[in-house]
Amino acid sequence: MKIENMWYRRDKRVWLLWPLSLLFRALSAFRRWLYRSGVKPATKVSACVIVVGNISVGGNGKTPVVIALVEYLKKKGISVGVLSRGYGGNTTHFPHQVQPINGPDEVGDEPKLIAARTHVPVVIDPKRARGASYLADKLHCQVIICDDGLQHYALHRDVELVVMDNRGVGNGHLLPMGPLREGLWRLDTVHGIIINGDVSVLDRQITDHDCPVYGMSLAGTDFVNVKSGDRVGVAEFSQQQNTVALAGIGNPDRFFSQLSSMGLTLSDTYRYPDHHQFAAKDIPLKTVVMTEKDAVKVTSFVHDDCWYYPVDAQLPPPFYAFIDTRLTAAGIDLKEDQL
Template identity: 55%
Template sequence: MIQKMWYQGHPLQWMLLPLTFLFWLVSGIRRLLFRSGIKKQHSVNAFVIVVGNISVGGNGKTPVVLALTEHLTSLGLNVGILSRGYGATSPYYPREVTASDPASEVGDEPRLLSIRSGVPVVVDPVRSRGATFLVDEHHCDVIVCDDGLQHYALARDMELVVMDGRKAGNGWLLPMGPLREGVWRLKTVDAIIHNTKSTRLDALQRVPPEFTMSLVPCNFRNVCSPEITCSANAFSHPHAFAGIGDPERFFSQLRSMGISLSSCQSFDDHHHFSHTDIPDGEVIMTEKDAVKVHEFAHDNCWYLPVDAKLAESFYQLLHERLARAGYFKKG
């Protein structure tokens, strides 16, 4: 209901206006405290890149974090990934994530990032503390933050916003709309990366550089035995489910690959799965969901890894910012 209201509109949304005003007031005071210096930002001896958004829900940040990490590593930089660890129940922080850690303790996205990236991944709700850990323990040159655009306590060198086709929804702040900060915030970031074909933001008169990314599917992998792979034509009429910000984007991608789906089941982002959520027979899910269900999935469950492909012009912008900060020599 709330998602439909945010993106399709409903008269009942006006009942939430008082709560939205309170959210605006509290968040505005918090920003003012940091801007005035009353609340201090913590800086670390590393180049900090925040990959975030102004709305709630997933929209493709994780593939961007992985693409950035791979590219930065190829430049010879020592890279670490920092995450709040949404939904994590770790008994201690900062916590370095390993592939064997349960997603319930470290979060689904951090576990995925640890498996895929090959670099240190740390979760800590106090991001400044986690960033300090990455610098002190792993001597990271660059820290890529998965989310955290509104976590002003950690100073950053570059802010990237990822947006999908839902853009800013109805344009209202929480809970009346999906926004953590107003659309005005986009004017202050270093770049906007669109997880959609459109790169136009009509709501802004002036925008930072905008880039389009595409999600390139890899071979499907078995959830129980990831070393087993198959292609799209191996499926007959599988069931599909997704617990991400925009499940329909995943289902559409599967159909575009020529897969005829027998059913589609959407779950909330960061849904806590149980074995009853998994149907019998062929099942396809996202990689993010696979890290949460691998312990109880059956042997005919498959996931689709995707890689983010970013424009060369985006990497040129990244190189310029790194060079300006003394972390990279162009040419």
Template identity: 55%
Template sequence: MSKLTQAWYEGAWWSWILFPFAVIFWLLSSLRRKCYQIGILPSSKPDAFIIVVGNISVGGNGKTPVVVELTKWFQQRQIEVGVLSRGYGGSASSFPHKVSNNDSAMLVGDEPKLIANRTGVPVIIDPKRTRGAAYLRETYNCKVIICDDGLQHYALKRDMELVVMDNRGVGNGKLLPMGPLREGAWRLNTVDAIIHNSQLEDKNTPPASVSAPQYRMHLQGDNCINVSDPDKVINLKNFRQQFGAFTAMAGIGSPKRFFNYLIQHGLSPQKTLSFSDHHQFQKADIPPGVVLMTEKDAVKIETFGHEQCWYLPIEAQLPDAFYRLIEKTFSQSHYK
């Protein structure tokens, strides 16, 4: 964790030095948002049901598992669904780009690659989301388009906004760069739902006064899969018994969340390695011996990970009340 990030969540006094820059950020972002609201800057959407899964703070909060589970929910109902992503961290230069089986995470980004692997639906990366959304509708006849991030991308109109938050909450509640927020905490009152990738009683989660409905997400991972040979699967409960000492590795928004999950399930890593979110792994980053990592990391090392590299895929479990909200909102639209 950088000193700046640490200051956001631990309330360091010196973060007030950045107050003038936070004011400038507020002025520019407010002006931009207003320009979209009154039509000075154009916004549009294709004839499809658009769901944005995003956050108001920087850093990964657990959006990708939500995108995967939402996608599967629509698939189960035989509704044509696609996913739209900016492709952060990827090197692709031609857009819109459909993620294929042959694409590397280095080309398309780790999250789009993971989503495509897990769901099989069309996953399009495009920094211009209106163009990418139109491509999903016109080329793949998607009635539902789920946007992985993009809450502040107001050029694309949307039918639903879902915010995912982890136990870091809103941090010190200040805007960038003084705090972690892209928009003020007031924005939580305007979204359709807040999904907590944490305990609802954690001190940093939004107060009960937030008007948007709030739901708790539970992450569940049961089996470890070998990166080099996906046919090799070991139940999480048996992992420690079979291998003994191992290294846990994570390059996600909150590596500690992954390490804590392992400990809570009876696995105590001999060593932990933390990397920044979307870290571009090199072969030298991977230690010898047994290594257990997140699925998001695994898609980035699948071509050079050694034979003792394993990953733990997780599923997002959301309450029935959340899906009733999705079903109600979608059924009231003309896209059903």
């Protein structure tokens, strides 16, 4: 059984990892102290920094939130850029601005997807302070949105958002005994929490904090052919027979459940690790449905009957009012929507 499954099934065998979790707790606390005490300074750049992260490992829906924020800020006439670590990419020169010619193997699947969807500067750099400085000073971004990086304290941030899904925090233990990068206390220090899914199913220890909690859903209108770009509406596509689904994301079951709720009858599902590097042998010779994040990695070798389902984050108006308040506090001059 994979360790991730043990975290979310409350498997008692994780207690064998308790000593390592104690060590992780001590090292994390010491690192936070270094920044709080000023021994290690945090870099503040000449732009408003919004971190979209989480306190647990695995995908929770951060990328759609990043894209939604970018699109919202663009409508406000604000110059915005995105900063990512570039996980899964093999680029060695940093900071690196994602270009159309870059493949996901170079820059990572999420940066490639964000750049393609938003058409704003996307910079990857494992040293986020350096990457943020490049976005602010060289690319003149007023707002920088960090895709992940909540625990990267070397970069000062103006807004911290945590994205979680219905899995919650699993067994509630720190790595490697559980999925947490930081304890639940961290939720008392962030500015907002976004729940990807049904807020009501989560324990109050997750949702009962001083900061606002916002529900989010992911929705799309069409399925898109990976090779041709042809689009088919959900209702029509749902009539397909012998359809299979695959996903190399943090929570594949969430994607499969969404497809089923839309009326698709899936004959099989294929689960892969988050950021999985696909090969042609991974693609079944049937009608295949995948996530947009996976689609950007397979365009060169998929067959003609492969489709992806692009989704947008549906966030409530109070969330964007909250963002406006935080941006104003950071000195950003907000304008009326430009589109």
